[in-house]
Amino acid sequence: MKQTSNTFLDNAHVALQDADKAQRRDIMALFTPLVRNAAMESFGHFEALRAHVKQVKQHSLEHLDHYLARFEQEALHNGNHVHFAADGEQMNSIVLEICQQHSARHVAKGKSMVTEETGLNDYLKRAGIRVMETDLGEYIIQQAGETPSHIVGPALHKSAAEVRDLFLAKHDLGDRELAETSDMVREAREVLREHFLKAEVGIIGANALIAENGYSMLVTNEGNGDLCANLPNVLIVCTTIDRVLPRAEDATATLRLLVRSATGQAQTCYTSFYSGPRREQDIDGPLETHIVLLDNRRSEILASDYKEMLQCIRCGACLNHCPIYAGVGGHAYGWVYPGPMGSILTPLLTSLEQSNALPNACTTCGRCAEVCPADIPLPDLLRDLRHEESERKLSPARWRLGLQLHAWLACHPRLYRALTGLGIFILYLLGRRKGSFKHLPLAAGWTSERDFPAPAGKTFMQQYAAQQRADKTREHKQATPVKRAPKPGRVSGRGTPVGRGSSGRTSAGRTSAGRIEPSMGEGWQHEAGPASPGTIRDSGKISGGSKDSGGKAAAKKPKAHPGGPRGKKPRRRKDHD
Amino acid sequence: MTTTRPEQPEASTPALQVSLFVTCLADLLRPSVAFASIKLLEQAGCEVTVPAAQTCCGQPAYNTGDYESSAPLARQLIKQFESADYVVVPSGSCAGMIHHHYPRLLDGEWREKALELAAKTFELTTFLNDIVRLRRGERPAITLPGVTYHDSCAGLRELGIKRQPRALLRELCDLEVTELPQSEVCCGFGGTFCAKMPEISGKMVNDKLTNALATEAQILAGGDLGCLLNIAGRAKRNGKAIEVRHIAELLAGDLDTPAIGQGKS
Numbered sequence: 009m010k011q012t013s014n015t016f017l018d019n020a021h022v023a024l025q026d027a028d029k030a031q032r033r034d035i036m037a038l039f040t041p042l043v044r045n046a047a048m049e050s051f052g053h054f055e056a057l058r059a060h061v062k063q064v065k066q067h068s069l070e071h072l073d074h075y076l077a078r079f080e081q082e083a084l085h086n087g088n089h090v091h092f093a094a095d096g097e098q099m100n101s102i103v104l105e106i107c108q109q110h111s112a113r114h115v116a117k118g119k120s121m122v123t124e125e126t127g128l129n130d131y132l133k134r135a136g137i138r139v140m141e142t143d144l145g146e147y148i149i150q151q152a153g154e155t156p157s158h159i160v161g162p163a164l165h166k167s168a169a170e171v172r173d174l175f176l177a178k179h180d181l182g183d184r185e186l187a188e189t190s191d192m193v194r195e196a197r198e199v200l201r202e203h204f205l206k207a208e209v210g211i212i213g214a215n216a217l218i219a220e221n222g223y224s225m226l227v228t229n230e231g232n233g234d235l236c237a238n239l240p241n242v243l244i245v246c247t248t249i250d251r252v253l254p255r256a257e258d259a260t261a262t263l264r265l266l267v268r269s270a271t272g273q274a275q276t277c278y279t280s281f282y283s284g285p286r287r288e289q290d291i292d293g294p295l296e297t298h299i300v301l302l303d304n305r306r307s308e309i310l311a312s313d314y315k316e317m318l319q320c321i322r323c324g325a326c327l328n329h330c331p332i333y334a335g336v337g338g339h340a341y342g343w344v345y346p347g348p349m350g351s352i353l354t355p356l357l358t359s360l361e362q363s364n365a366l367p368n369a370c371t372t373c374g375r376c377a378e379v380c381p382a383d384i385p386l387p388d389l390l391r392d393l394r395h396e397e398s399e400r401k402l403s404p405a406r407w408r409l410g411l412q413l414h415a416w417l418a419c420h421p422r423l424y425r426a427l428t429g430l431g432i433f434i435l436y437l438l439g440r441r442k443g444s445f446k447h448l449p450l451a452a453g454w455t456s457e458r459d460f461p462a463p464a465g466k467t468f469m470q471q472y473a474a475q476q477r478a479d480k481t482r483e484h485k486q487a488t489p490v491k492r493a494p495k496p497g498r499v500s501g502r503g504t505p506v507g508r509g510s511s512g513r514t515s516a517g518r519t520s521a522g523r524i525e526p527s528m529g530e531g532w533q534h535e536a537g538p539a540s541p542g543t544i545r546d547s548g549k550i551s552g553g554s555k556d557s558g559g560k561a562a563a564k565k566p567k568a569h570p571g572g573p574r575g576k577k578p579r580r581r582k583d584h585d
Numbered sequence: 586m587t588t589t590r591p592e593q594p595e596a597s598t599p600a601l602q603v604s605l606f607v608t609c610l611a612d613l614l615r616p617s618v619a620f621a622s623i624k625l626l627e628q629a630g631c632e633v634t635v636p637a638a639q640t641c642c643g644q645p646a647y648n649t650g651d652y653e654s655s656a657p658l659a660r661q662l663i664k665q666f667e668s669a670d671y672v673v674v675p676s677g678s679c680a681g682m683i684h685h686h687y688p689r690l691l692d693g694e695w696r697e698k699a700l701e702l703a704a705k706t707f708e709l710t711t712f713l714n715d716i717v718r719l720r721r722g723e724r725p726a727i728t729l730p731g732v733t734y735h736d737s738c739a740g741l742r743e744l745g746i747k748r749q750p751r752a753l754l755r756e757l758c759d760l761e762v763t764e765l766p767q768s769e770v771c772c773g774f775g776g777t778f779c780a781k782m783p784e785i786s787g788k789m790v791n792d793k794l795t796n797a798l799a800t801e802a803q804i805l806a807g808g809d810l811g812c813l814l815n816i817a818g819r820a821k822r823n824g825k826a827i828e829v830r831h832i833a834e835l836l837a838g839d840l841d842t843p844a845i846g847q848g849k850s
Contacts, residue, residue: 020785034792038767331771335788369782371775371789372648373738388689394650403650407777411646415654418609418640419661425640432613443848444821453780457787458818461614461846468607468616472635 009127009155012342013354013363019340020369029165029337036164037334043272044325044379051274054381057265062383064258065319068219069310075219075252076301082222086284089298092249096126099302103128103211103244104135106298110242112137112208118226118233119143120213121159121322122302123246124344125357128211139211140203142232144196151178157338159345160270160324165337168192200232210236210294212282214247215266215321216259217299223283224251224299225259227267227276234280243294245282248302250310250318256281262321265381269323309356314389317352319382326376326386332369341366348376348386355393364402367393429470436463601717603631604669606662606683606706608676609641610810611831615845618810621837622675622709628837629717636665642679643690648776652690659687663698671716672706675833676809677740680708685743708740709833710808714749714756725759727838733802734762734832735793735816737809738771750808750832757836765805766796774815790819797827804828804844806835817845 012019024030048054068075080090093099099122107115115132117139123129129139129150141150145163149156152174156162163171172186179199186192212233214224224245226233237243253259267273286293309318327333327347338346343363345353351366360367372387380386397403417424439445439462448460465471603626611618619635626633643658662683666672674680683706687699713719732754740746754760773779773789780786793816797805805827807813817829828844843849 017782017784020782024784024788030788331773331789332782332785335785367650368778369785371738371771371773371778371786373771373775374742375738375769375771378742391648391650394648395652396650398650398652407649407781408651411649411651411777412654414641415643415646415651415658418643419657421638421640428613439848441848443843444818444846446822451780453783454818456783457779457822458790458815459821459846461814461817461821462848463614464842465616468612468619469635469637471616472619473637 009124009130009344011354011358011362013358013366014342016340016342016363016365016369019342020336023336023340028167030335032165032167033334033337037328037331040272040328041379044269044328047268047272047274051264051268054265057261058381058383061262061265061321061381062319064253064261065321065382068253068258069250069315069318072249072252072307072310075254076249078219079217079222079252082220083284083299084222086222087287087297088222088284089296091298091300093300093302093304095304096302099123099126099246099300099304100128100131102298102300103246104132104137106242106244107132107137107209108135110208110296112242114203114207115139115209115211116142116204116207116236116240117146117210118212118228118236119146119162120211120246121156121344122213122248123211124156125304126246126302128246140200140207142200142204142230142236143228144193144230144232147196147200148174151175155339156344157346158324158327159322159347159349160327165339204235204239207236207240209242209244210238210240211244211246212236214245214251216262217247217252217301218254218256218259218281219252220255221283223256223281225263226280226282227263227278228280229271229273229277231278234278237280237282238293241295243282243285243297245297245299246302247299248304248306250306262381266321266323269321269325269379269381305357312356313392314352314356316384317349317356317389319384320349320353321382322349323381325379325381329375329379330370331373331375332371336369341369348390349384352386352389352393360393360396360400360402364397367391367397368403425467425469429467432463432467436465439463598630600630600632602670603633603712604666604672605633605635606639606642606666606672606674606679607635608674608679608810610814611675614814615810615831617839617842618675618831618833621831621833621839622673624837625709625713625719625833626673626717629713629719631671631717634669636669639665642682644678644682644686645776647682647686647690656690659690659699660695663687663695663702666702666706667698669705671712672702673709673712674706675709675831676811677708677737677744677746678809678811680706680711681739681743708744708746708808710749710753711744711746713836714752719753719757721757725757727758727835727840729754729758729760729835729840730804731763731800731802732760732804732806732835733765733797733800734768735765735772735797735805735807735812736768737807737812738769740808741769746808750806753832753836754806762806763800763802765793765800767792768796772812772815774811776811779815786815787819790815791823794819794823794825794827798825802827804830804835806830806832808832810845813845817847821846 083090091102093102115137132139141147145161148163148166148171157165168189171192175186175192175195179195212226215227216225218225267276285295285297306318309315326349330347333347341350343354343358348370351369354363354366367390370387370390372391374387376386398408444459444461445455446459447455451460454460605619605622607619623633641658642662643655647655684703688696688703691699707716734750736747751762754762771789772793773786778786805816810831813829813831820827820829830844834842
């Protein structure tokens with residue numbers, strides 16, 4: 009599969025331009041979380057079971073060598089052939105060799121993301137073998153010459169009308185309406201039946217491998233997996249090493265979350281366990297069975313800081329809950345696995361160089377991690393991949409340098425204060441009338457989609473510091489009157505808070521206060537009036553002065569005595585210096 | 586007993602000492618959020634200090650993957666607030682940064698210090714509602730028109746902030762929030778995401794705005810300035826009149842400060 013992850017933004021642009029598909033994605037994004045949430049609610053034990061599933065997965069992965077060896081042993085005992093494939097190329101060649109040993113011309117294939125990963129279909133096709141996808145969604149996209157847009161519903165991006173047109177064009181079945189989706193399903197079933205019967209080899213995936221008995225487990229809703237597994241003489245299970253679980257009950261525990269997370273069903277229509285070839289007493293089943301276990305960098309991932317990603321049980325819930333996936337669809341991600349899990353797996357299974365946009369296609373909103381049945385901290389892993397991009401200088405230099413500069417500046421508070429104070433004041437002056445900017449240098453990414461709200465005045469720190477200085481000066485004057493003592497009545501309203509436990513909160517009506525030196529201004533407590541929470545609130549029109557906060561008001565600074573009507577607590581303007 | 590409400594702390598009980606972490610966005614773009622926070626904390630009987638050297642929690646660099654630039658900022662903030670009894674932050678994402686990401690970012694002794702800071706750090710509405718239990722006076726702080734509420738993702742998912750702002754609006758302003766459809770879906774801000782992937786972010790914020798307008802509320806409130814600037818900027822761009830304001834401003838009764846992105850009338 010040709011990877012186009014690096015043109016994610018262009019792919020996304022194309023996707024967003026297609027209004028019909030965008031609308032369908034929006035509907036799916038409303039619908040799929042609803043069914044998942046309803047299923048989890050009626051189930052009622054999501055958190056408890058996910059903690060269990062996580063623990064089971066982590067345990068299996070920590071002892072992966074042991075459980076793989078056990079699985080192999082049991083599977084061999086059941087009469088299977090077991091193959092280990094280091095990479096996709098090796099898996100493909102193992103499968104091809106098996107097909108060639110049996111002179112197979114036709115392969116019937118169940119849904120398998122692993123073989124999408126290895127590009128098995130094209131590989132077999134090049135060797136002259138006809139591969140027929142039998143999962144309805146996979147069948148549709150195979151006919152359309154497309155790739156899956158979703159790991160559970162590969163053809164979710166296609167409308168019924170598109171499928172109708174596709175079937176009318178591809179199936180040579182004469183004049184017919186195909187008015188209803190049920191008509192299309194019936195037609196696909198009839199067409200596919202022929203292929204099931206013709207196939208010499210069946211290929212399926214696995215949702216879990218059970219170490220204690222050597223079985224593989226598969227869930228489907230169409231039953232096509234069972235037909236692929238039982239009708240042809242040869243069965244090949246293509247899966248990956250991270251599917252192995254210790255016991256059958258671990259597999260079924262996973263299942264309880266997998267299906268609810270994926271489709272909102274309590275259970276899929278078919279849950280199948282494949283043990284091995286037909287035994288003497290069996291009336292049907294394959295004569296020969298192979299299990300091909302793909303590594304393809306998974307053991308590297310296991311040894312890395314991204315090992316939690318191997319807990320993934322491929323339910324697709326993170327896709328269904330991701331607002332970015334909903335916006336741009338699966339194809340924009342440019343490889344096999346889309347959405348949050350794909351944005352992590354793609355760089356790990358291919359390379360970060362080939363997919364460095366993907367870890368950034370996330371707002372770290374955390375909705376994926378919230379619903380993940382394996383409790384994978386997806387946003388954290390995505391952020392860690394960004395860290396790697398940053399370290400390896402794969403992210404754009406202007407971003408890296410800009411953020412370094414920002415962080416450096418923020419580590420130098422005085423300089424930060426001076427520069428931001430100046431910059432903000434200029435922005436305030438320029439933007440105060442309209443309140444926002446349509447364009448702003450260095451912020452094109454922001455202003456291309458929305459206005460930039462102008463600062464509301466001088467920075468808080470400037471306003472606050474000025475206020476503190478004014479308070480101190482006033483108190484100082486009051487404590488040591490040199491020339492002209494300010495009239496107590498005027499000053500009292502400023503109500504500087506005094507020590508803790510006192511009526512420090514006489515700052516009641518003030519827009520801001522904060523503790524200053526506890527030793528100062530004690531003489532003003534009583535004048536500031538009693539402070540009960542009630543009076544605070546009642547007098548507290550905090551915003552009194554904020555309308556003209558900032559530069560303009562600040563210019564009037566020392567004169568701005570907060571007088572106020574006698575006997576009433578004056579409103580303090582937050583903006584005066 | 587006719588009421589189960591706890592009383593406000595008496596003047597004689599020692600006031601809680603609260604250090605305000607203003608957050609860089611409030612400092613630079615929306616000082617009214619910090620002033621409102623101070624007012625609310627004082628109303629609740631706290632004494633508020635504002636450490637002067639504070640700047641930024643380091644989220645921009647952190648979320649962009651530049652952990653090396655972010656870590657000194659984390660250590661700086663930890664030092665600045667080390668002696669505080671309580672640290673209150675009018676932002677779910679900055680409080681979440683301190684709670685969840687500082688311990689992830691730092692090692693050894695600094696990680697221990699980060700955990701200590703996390704234990705005494707609270708997002709503003711959580712602190713007001715759950716810790717000091719701010720109650721109203723004789724009448725509501727302000728009469729508000731229809732308000733809808735945007736649950737910012739970091740606050741919602743990292744800190745479980747959902748009930749607190751609504752409870753405070755009910756208590757202090759006699760107001761029931763008109764719920765936003767899809768209220769738990771991201772607005773498309775995502776820090777640098779909105780500038781790195783503007784088109785996708787634009788689609789997301791447009792959806793958020795459409796949902797907000799569907800509520801017919803006059804005000805959209807929220808607890809995180811990043812999201813609010815994003816939504817307000819899109820509303821302005823689309824010529825929509827909805828006012829976007831920080832929850833602290835509403836609770837403190839400040840409707841005089843022009844809404845975010847609005848000029849002076």
